[in-house]
Amino acid sequence: MSEIIDCPSPNHDERALPISVLVLHYTGMQDAEAAIARLTDPEGRVSSHYLVAEDGQLVRLVAEERRAWHAGKSFWRGITDVNSASIGIELANPGHEWGYRPFPEPQMDALLPLLADILDRHDIPRANVVGHSDVAPARKVDPGEYFDWERLGELGLALEIPAAKMNLFYDNPGAFYLAMERFGYDIIDGRAAVAAFQRRWRPSIVDGEIDGEIGGILFELLLERDIGRAR
Ligand SMILES: [Zn+2]
Numbered sequence: 182m183s184e185i186i187d188c189p190s191p192n193h194d195e196r197a198l199p200i201s202v203l204v205l206h207y208t209g210m211q212d213a214e215a216a217i218a219r220l221t222d223p224e225g226r227v228s229s230h231y232l233v234a235e236d237g238q239l240v241r242l243v244a245e246e247r248r249a250w251h252a253g254k255s256f257w258r259g260i261t262d263v264n265s266a267s268i269g270i271e272l273a274n275p276g277h278e279w280g281y282r283p284f285p286e287p288q289m290d291a292l293l294p295l296l297a298d299i300l301d302r303h304d305i306p307r308a309n310v311v312g313h314s315d316v317a318p319a320r321k322v323d324p325g326e327y328f329d330w331e332r333l334g335e336l337g338l339a340l341e342i343p344a345a346k347m348n349l350f351y352d353n354p355g356a357f358y359l360a361m362e363r364f365g366y367d368i369i370d371g372r373a374a375v376a377a378f379q380r381r382w383r384p385s386i387v388d389g390e391i392d393g394e395i396g397g398i399l400f401e402l403l404l405e406r407d408i409g410r411a412r
Pocket residue numbers: 205206207251313321323
């Protein structure tokens with residue numbers, strides 16, 4: 182693993198839950214320096230545990246034992262205090278506001294071993310390796326459709342994206358929402374939840390509309406969990 186620079190942020194407090202989730206973000210700022218300045222500014226009241234710069238530099242902002250303030254109002258698999266249960270990693274990227282672009286190779290090369298190390302040390306279930314958009318669908322779109330979830334899945338660092346073997350149509354939107362909720366999503370804003378699901382599992386079309394392909398993917402994901410192949 183590459184060397185980690187410490188850049189301590191004052192923005193943290195005590196965890197109320199054990200670590201069981203990992204949340205990936207993009208910074209959505211013009212460059213890593215600006216993002217670090219914000220994530221360490223006491224006025225900003227935001228932080229994350231790590232930041233990965235586009236050149237692959239790893240920065241630690243908050244110790245893993247502490248609760249960093251990255252997820253905001255979020256929900257995942259029954260957890261409402263996602264900050265208490267998670268480790269947050271920010272990937273430097275201007276984001277949709279400043280010119281969203283693919284995550285460069287050196288950045289991914291630095292992220293992957295860090296991720297593997299964290300997941301291993303805390304025994305984090307792969308179904309709990311999520312994007313900010315997965316835990317706050319109505320508010321967030323990061324890390325966005327360029328993030329290579331497929332690669333994480335292939336490396337065993339996240340759930341694999343099921344090769345949707347079939348188109349599956351649910352009886353009505355409500356049935357699909359309930360299945361999404363069972364998988365872990367907050368479905369209060371159903372359309373936003375569907376868009377978040379697409380962004381994570383089938384990023385080629387993100388329109389918030391339920392279709393047969395994502396129906397098939399969700400079915401496979403739940404099946405894998407039910408037969409005990411994923412947790
Ligand atoms: Zn975020």
